[in-house]
Amino acid sequence: MTVQPGTSAPLPQDRAASGAAKLVVPSLIGALVALTLGIYGRLHNPTGIAINIAGFSSPGSVKSWLATGATVFAIVQVGSALVLYGKVPRVAAPSWIGGLHRWSGRIAFLLAVPVAIHCLYALGFQDYSTRVLAHSLLGCAFFGAFTVKMLILPKRGLPNWLLPVLGAVVFIVLTAVWFTSAYWFFSTFGIKR
Amino acid sequence: MKRNTPLITLLTGAALGVILLIASMLATPSKAPTSYSAPATPAPPSTAVAQLSPESPTPTATSPASAVVTAPARADYAGEVQGGGASVAISIHDGQAIAYVCNGSVIEAWYKGTAVGGVLIMTGKNHAHLSAIYDFSKATGDILAHGTDYRFSVSVVHKPSGLYQAIAVVRGATIKAGWIVLADGTQVGSLEADADAAAPSATRAPALDVAAGTAREGSTVLVAKPVSGVTGSGF
Numbered sequence: 001m002t003v004q005p006g007t008s009a010p011l012p013q014d015r016a017a018s019g020a021a022k023l024v025v026p027s028l029i030g031a032l033v034a035l036t037l038g039i040y041g042r043l044h045n046p047t048g049i050a051i052n053i054a055g056f057s058s059p060g061s062v063k064s065w066l067a068t069g070a071t072v073f074a075i076v077q078v079g080s081a082l083v084l085y086g087k088v089p090r091v092a093a094p095s096w097i098g099g100l101h102r103w104s105g106r107i108a109f110l111l112a113v114p115v116a117i118h119c120l121y122a123l124g125f126q127d128y129s130t131r132v133l134a135h136s137l138l139g140c141a142f143f144g145a146f147t148v149k150m151l152i153l154p155k156r157g158l159p160n161w162l163l164p165v166l167g168a169v170v171f172i173v174l175t176a177v178w179f180t181s182a183y184w185f186f187s188t189f190g191i192k193r
Numbered sequence: 194m195k196r197n198t199p200l201i202t203l204l205t206g207a208a209l210g211v212i213l214l215i216a217s218m219l220a221t222p223s224k225a226p227t228s229y230s231a232p233a234t235p236a237p238p239s240t241a242v243a244q245l246s247p248e249s250p251t252p253t254a255t256s257p258a259s260a261v262v263t264a265p266a267r268a269d270y271a272g273e274v275q276g277g278g279a280s281v282a283i284s285i286h287d288g289q290a291i292a293y294v295c296n297g298s299v300i301e302a303w304y305k306g307t308a309v310g311g312v313l314i315m316t317g318k319n320h321a322h323l324s325a326i327y328d329f330s331k332a333t334g335d336i337l338a339h340g341t342d343y344r345f346s347v348s349v350v351h352k353p354s355g356l357y358q359a360i361a362v363v364r365g366a367t368i369k370a371g372w373i374v375l376a377d378g379t380q381v382g383s384l385e386a387d388a389d390a391a392a393p394s395a396t397r398a399p400a401l402d403v404a405a406g407t408a409r410e411g412s413t414v415l416v417a418k419p420v421s422g423v424t425g426s427g428f
Contacts, residue, residue, distance in 0.1 A: 060326065106202050113206045117213040123310045132314070150199035188324045188335045 034144030041125030272347030
């Protein structure tokens with residue numbers, strides 16, 4: 001921060017406070033996203049219909065494959081983040097690692113969107129079993145957490161641990177969403193197209 | 194960052210979501226239970242907008258994109274599992290579901306669960322579970338009973354085929370019997386001699402007189418009641 005002539009440098013506690021303040025709006029927006037998805041899923045009457053893609057055996061399998069793709073790219077995310085932060089011993093971060101991280105993230109997110117829209121529209125927010133309740137809650141939480149991560153990325157003056165923690169949260173939530181859906185689908189109906 | 198690319202990513206995803214949501218709403222026929230009004234004639238997009246049910250109550254000749262219908266609210270299904278080792282019957286009534294699998298001797302289980310949006314999730318005693326997708330013509334899925342896994346794809350059935358259940362209290366023990374009458378009239382049934390147990394064991398049930406609705410077990414006459422999603426009996 002540049003210090004203007006005539007003012008004194010901000011005190012450490014002011015800096016921490018203004019750092020936290022930068023998080024308030026993104027967190028509120030993320031929470032709003034998660035809530036909106038959940039409330040929509042709850043209020044909207046599930047229609048049971050699907051947008052099918054030719055070549056797949058059922059809407060459930062389309063979603064399971066797309067979700068698995070998103071999760072694979074999310075794993076690339078974690079790997080590239082570890083290299084980016086120099087956490088992988090003996091591996092120096094190549095110049096393209098940042099690009100890999102950003103693009104794998106974008107692809108994972110964009111693969112997740114159609115799955116979520118179908119899920120919310122055709123099946124809705126359900127609670128008839130633990131798996132389904134966990135999936136509904138975590139699905140909404142994933143988009144909220146991802147929103148927060150995107151909104152705080154350009155911000156300066158935030159503690160260094162924040163972005164990795166948020167990235168880890170996004171990854172864990174997405175994996176749990178995949179586990180309560182695509183994993184269940186493949187283990188129940190078999191791994192098929 | 195010169196341009197706020199994370200925000201662009203976020204907004205791209207949101208835009209994609211909105212487009213897909215509108216496409217889904219356009220693909221929903223107006224008589225489907227949705228709170229949004231949709232145009233009555235959806236235009237078929239290039240990715241085939243398909244339905245969970247290949248047949249619909251009002252079949253349109255060749256167009257795969259229209260006549261998209263929801264799964265039935267009330268239906269009965271029955272048939273043999275793949276491989277023929279047992280039979281399964283499922284009854285769905287306004288979101289609730291009851292099912293029974295049995296091989297006419299020791300492998301059998303009762304299930305209760307919910308039927309929502311074409312997806313059936315049910316559980317029973319002793320880790321029994323059933324997962325399936327269902328539509329206007331059949332139910333397809335996977336069933337676990339007595340540690341045995343079956344896959345099935347069974348068709349809709351109508352009276353007198355379907356599921357029957359009899360419960361009687363004999364000398365303090367609750368007897369519960371179930372019969373599945375298949376579409377061709379053959380029946381298979383099992384009987385739990387102690388239905389209140391956590392993991393009840395079963396034996397072959399006495400033959401069910403479908404017309405009379407009774408079966409004789411020793412000196413006990415079991416009165417069987419149909420479990421039917423269509424009529425609501427048993428729910």
